[in-house]
Amino acid sequence: MGSLFRSEEMALCQLFLQSEAAYACVSELGELGLVQFRDLNPDVNAFQRKFVNEVRRCDEMERKLRYLEKEIKKDGIPMLDTGESPEAPQPREMIDLEATFEKLENELREVNQNAEALKRNFLELTELKHILRKTQVFFDESVPTVYKSSGAYSSSKYRRYPQMADNQNEDEQAQLLGEEGVRASQPGQNLKLGFVAGVILRERLPAFERMLWRACRGNVFLRQAMIETPLEDPTNGDQVHKSVFIIFFQGDQLKTRVKKICEGFRATLYPCPEAPADRREMAMGVMTRIEDLNTVLGQTQDHRHRVLVAAAKNLKNWFVKVRKIKAIYHTLNLFNLDVTQKCLIAECWVPLLDIETIQLALRRGTERSGSSVPPILNRMQTFENPPTYNRTNKFTKAFQALIDAYGVASYREMNPAPYTIITFPFLFAVMFGDLGHGAIMALFGLWMIRKEKGLAAQKTDNEIWNIFFGGRYIIFLMGVFSMYTGLIYNDIFSKSLNIFGSHWHLSYNKSTVMENKFLQLSPKGDYEGAPYPFGMDPIWQVAGANKIIFHNAYKMKISIIFGVIHMIFGVVMSWHNHTYFRNRISLLYEFIPQLVFLLLLFFYMVLLMFIKWIKFAATNDKPYSEACAPSILITFIDMVLFNTPKPPPENCETYMFMGQHFIQVLFVLVAVGCIPVMLLAKPLLIMQARKQANVQPIAGATSDAEAGGVSNSGSHGGGGGHEEEEELSEIFIHQSIHTIEYVLGSVSHTASYLRLWALSLAHAQLAEVLWTMVLSIGLKQEGPVGGIVLTCVFAFWAILTVGILVLMEGLSAFLHTLRLHWVEFQSKFYKGQGYAFQPFSFDAIIENGAAAAEE
């Protein structure tokens, strides 16, 4: 009978697989997710395993798929996600997949390279177009200035270097300046300038200009203009801003220098005819070529888009298939290869209840592979501790995760999770109790539950949301229980509901009310004798003067009551563990003294609380009137310390009931007597058993003693074997530590449960502050302005209510509840020294793979 109360029974199995059937069988087991394989080759490194080549091939396929995915996302193409999980392909399909991916990758790379080349060409033509357009302005603007400047320069140089005015230079520069230049320069012999035109990145222009000026000592003339539209860098697709420039200079030496500087600044130089007609002709040619290139580029992009769209339809499925193949080969690498019999040998942990299911899966795999030899699954005897497997569903998974965060249960140990399903939300609600806040939380949880399929499908990487969504059932239950405790506390946003009519009645007359600022109702005359039937009487919510006193007394008591009962429940759980593992010594000499200790001291204190509630009343005569009611805490302290109580008030009894003194002394003595039993009985019995075993080597006695002495959790049902004997001194030390921890822990854990009262009080007071200082101010406004003010005030109040009281206080109460479960409750019985069952499961692998891919 599989259940959540204990981990599943696990079996270590040996699996013999025919070589040709192994792949298909492992594939079936991966779909099933119920088998945890052990590594039978721990000494073999990763590169020496049998199927390392196949794993590498899968890695390569995965790389290609990631490349495709990157390109698809770059183009913003939506990927088809059917959510279905295709079966792992056959090994021969792997070759087809490899060929498909290879072809796709090559095709895409080729398209990308072509597109890049085309874009580079396009860029060059675009830049040339801009140059031809801008330089017209340069020549129109610059000609008069050129004349003036060149005249000045020419005169200067003519005087200093007359030998420059030779015929050869004159002819060469005449060609550069064109016919107009020649004609214009007829009067002067030295007005011949050269120029270069190009494009440069805009941010480099200032440095470029300074460098030219310095290197050429101011003998060049630079004009520049910005290209308004950004241009695309063909290498990475970035948009960059560039400028057109033209540089006028004189002489070959400057020409060489200018060109080197342009090259250094990565400016691109373009040929530019000086004659306007030539420039116009070239511009038209450039425009024609640009249009042609645009056409070709468009076709290239269309082709790329078609390739990517076709790939996008199958990409998710391909990822799943490749990951499954890779997982299968990784798993096959864990197996032993029996060369003589041509089979693979595996060892695995499986849940006992699922062995038939696993056999069925293996048979399916064998049939699929066409092999004739059936696989063999043998159970093996083992003394190892099996992994811990708790079968959960979507509801119980979150609670199990809370427990596993503290520690995974030892094998077959009592699992706290089933009880946590209710005690966790309930203890949270004791702290958080408010009908309004609980309703908000319950509605949020309910919304997540109702929409869980849609919300689960939208896989997001928001960690906070994932935590909330994973805990949606916890949130819902916390909300519902908070509504219940809110009803009991009679607290909805710090106000009360008066459903059944208060059971307190006013008996003062008008003059008394007028004369006194405060009046206290008397339990003798103003109280009906029977309390408000469900929850707190609403009168206490409006009793401003002594509400907290009353609530404190009440909430402290319920904290201790629930805390002690919770701890007793934990100790009783240890009884289940000892019984199951047949740990007789622990059952008799640990569980019983622990329970007696807790009952005689702390449960007795709980009983005193109930006695005080029932026996003492203001309407009673002494010695059971309100004046005689003793303090439970002082009574408890006096009891433990054997103090003589203080003399009671007049006409009051020292004790609450007859014979209390004797009972208290007896209880304390018995409880104290339990401590040496916890401390010494178990180690002494183990020591005695060992001595007896040494004197008379009786296997049965030894086995019983050892079984009782060491927590034999792993070898349940196993034969007698050699277990390491713990040293006696260590046994004594461990037992001392555990005993001290238990005894002191009982005291401190009882005090720890008082946090239920503390957080409940804090939560109620915060809600009241929000009412008093925020919302009620809005409600007091009058007139049309009052409506507007109230709207704003309500919005503010609502934000603070959700942000602080629900979220922050909710988180605080959650953490305190978690501690009460992990420490106060589970320390009574839970070892938590197991390790989790991690089956070979395609679902888990693909989920992890997808998560890793998104990061």
Added chain:
Amino acid sequence: MEVFLTIVFFTIFWAAVAKYGPILFTKQPHDDLVRCIFLLTAVVCWLFWLCCYLAQLNPLLGPKLNGNTIRIIASSWGNPIKEG
């Protein structure tokens, strides 16, 4: 008497929740986990209610109210103040 009947009523109510809850609200009423959940719910809710009820059964002190509150209670809760 009223006190006794109230306690009996709520005890029977939560006992019924523990016993019949699995049948009414789930499809697997015999599952141990489901029965454990309903039983625990009934016990903790019953005990919580009982503590609140007993705490108010024999009050040792009465609520202390200010004048405004008394007048509001008198008019709102049908609890008129006597003349004189």
